[in-house]
Amino acid sequence: MEENKELREKAYEIIKRKGEFFSLKFQHSDLKTLLHELDVYQAELEAQNEELRNKELALINANVKNQKLFNEAPFPYLLLDNSLVIIEANFLAQDFFNFTKSKKSTVLFSTYIKQGEMKKFLNWIVSNEYKNNYLELDLVNFNKKSNRFRLYLKDYEKGKEGYLLSLRDVQKEVDLAEDLNKKNLLLNEITQNQENMIIVYDNEYNLLFLNDKFLEFYASKDISDFRIKYDSIDCTFIKNEGFFSVDTKINLHWTDMMINSEQKNNLILINEKKSDEVKAFIVSISRSKTDHIICSLSEVTDISLEKRKLEKRVFYDELTQIYNRAKFNDFLNTEFSFFKRQSLDLSIVMFDIDFFKDINDNFGHDVGDEVLKYLSDIVAKRLRESDIFARWGGEEFIILLKACSKEDACNFAQNLRSNIEDAIFPNEIKITCSFGVTATLPDDSIKTFLKRVDELLYESKRNGRNQVTC
Template sequence: MDDLFLSKINLLYVEDEESIRNILAKRLSKKVNTLYTAENGEDGYNKFLENSPDMILTDVTMPKLNGIEMTKKIREYNRDIPIIILSANDESNYLLSAIENEVSGYIMKPLDKDKLYDVLEKNAKAICLEKINLAQQQQIKKQQVLLQNIINSERNMTFLTDFYSLKFANNSFLDFFGIQKTSEFKNDVITIFEKHEKFLDRDIVKDEFCAMKFFNEIEKLDETKRVVLIKDRNSNIKSFYISLSKLDNNLFLVSLTDITKMTLEKIDTEQKAYYDGLTGIYNRNKFQEVFEYEVKRVHRYKYPLSIAILDIDHFKNFNDQHGHLIGDEVLILIAKKIQEKIRETDTFARWGGEEFILLFFECTKEDAKNKADFLRKEIEKTYHETAGRITVSIGISQYQENDSMDDLFKKADDALYRAKENGRNRVEI
């Protein structure tokens, strides 16, 4: 089970045996938002008062206060917080007391980690949904007051809509679209969201568009994904964080916060993280990410997957004879040539130095060799005005079950070495 809700939870873990506590705490800390630990029942009770966690996981047999005694004291302050008891097989006599104190789970030791995480996630889901429900109830109570004050007071674009017609909008919205009043807005509201594969638009609803479905789909998303693109009156596209509040099944209060600057900064960061600064193609980091994704698909769908390593022949001579600027021009020229000739489904990256790497989707090593040979011939036609004729040597390998990136790369690298040894400007498997 994915830890979708558990990652949002603050958990208190109480265990008196230090070695056990350290091992499980290390695992739990990777799954929850914040983890607090306590070494006995009394410490656990104090940590509960101090930190107000969302959920408690506790051993039974502990000094000062055992797990049941601690639970009983906590229940005097909070009747609803989920408390999950961990108990050894010979402690089943605690079960009745645990039930009486309304624990949310009673798990026997030795621990089945999957079962434990499943129990934690289910309780975390209930907590998160309760918070959402409470927040929505509070929001609805405030709607009338909000609607009377937000029309012109917010810098955010705020409006009321069924995603077809515009019921009202504040000045920020009107100014953005260059209109004087809501009645001048003639299009369906849902159409203001520009279509883009990385941002929200009406296509998030797979079937016929429905405002309620649109709302529900957005509610499922992590907050970092709730971003839309909108074109202003001057046709400039800007990005906004979208926040929705449901007034009824057909009417929604929408707030749009301009995050264009943040989005551009994020794109710039991703560009630096995933793209080679010289050639503009993918770098090693991005290639490895794509490779891991494609291997998962290979395991599921059983299609062939191959890679090719390309190395520019005698590249050192370009640098030694003409300088590194010419060497860089050669790299850029080769990268552009290959990018123009490969399929959209293939992944092309600079591996480092004068080496490039290609991932051939749904391609056996024999097919990959044919494609690579085509590229080799195209590159052979390439001529740099200073460096002269350019050729490459290419090594091919096909993914076999359980191959790591290193395994697959080594096989291709060995083939590349043979291509060099056999005279260069050739392809080897």
């Protein structure tokens, strides 16, 4: 009996562990009941132990998997304690820093930071800047080789102390950037040493670059200063015959306008701000493989002046300083084709001085020359900018009126005839002129066009002179 009593007390003590409810429920139970309850309790404990063993196994597997991911990650990873001592390193980190198993738990990470960059690293950590931004600095491996790394730092999970440090080797990026920078510096040096002025636009015609030669010419400190002083580059081009200037009626950038110009004119005149001298440039325009527009302006002032002098001798009448017959024919060939192709009006006025031989005979050829010059001035002042005026030969003159109907040309000629008749020429001489006027016909050629106006002029002479025949 004593033995059963002792067994019952031991069984009851075990059951009490299940809690107060069970303690009260089985307080007066016999030994048999208590033993049965003990069997149930043991089964419950075994089930709980099995569940714990399964969880432990899952945790071990997860840790193994995480450790594998950590070790085989494509970037070097380090675990650091709060003192920045390396306590764990994955395979890539071990290779770079040449860690042994015993060494990595005693080495400060700062040992591998290149001299002069420690302050930057510590400030990054102390200021908590690492929580928002990465840091780039040079790390030195066991071979004393320095590489540029991008550092990403993360706190351990809650309840643990220390950091997880990820390293991205960006040395190739740095080398590539340095190489690109060297190439850019070389390209810039080559560009700056050019005798030409260089302009670069992007594909939307935004001004990107002006070399020093250009900035010096325009008395500008830099591209921003140039933009403040000038609305655009083409607004500085001087309008002059034989040189390119922008047509404001055409909605094109000046580079496209120059490329698409029928005359293929790439000569420009610009006033140099420093010397206040007008200089001539020939413009070369090209598109790069990156779709940038590159303009090179080569100064040809001396060549252009010589060319202009030569043209003056070849294409201008020496006495009156207006175009000669050869230049007029050159213009007529171009304009006739264009206006006919576009079905636009094109008219000619031809006139000569009545009884000019009498002036030469009575007053001398010197006075006759002055009359020719004076007449040229009177006519030139009454022309539009687009009209072309030339000495056709002797006392005969010709005017090409673009976009002008026959009716308007006749009215113009009548007014001009009246102005000449009213004018007083050198030596108080009075003169009159006879005119022929015509416009292009659908089946005209240049030959028929000129022949018709010549016949109309001589009809005016036959009919008494000082008149206009249209």
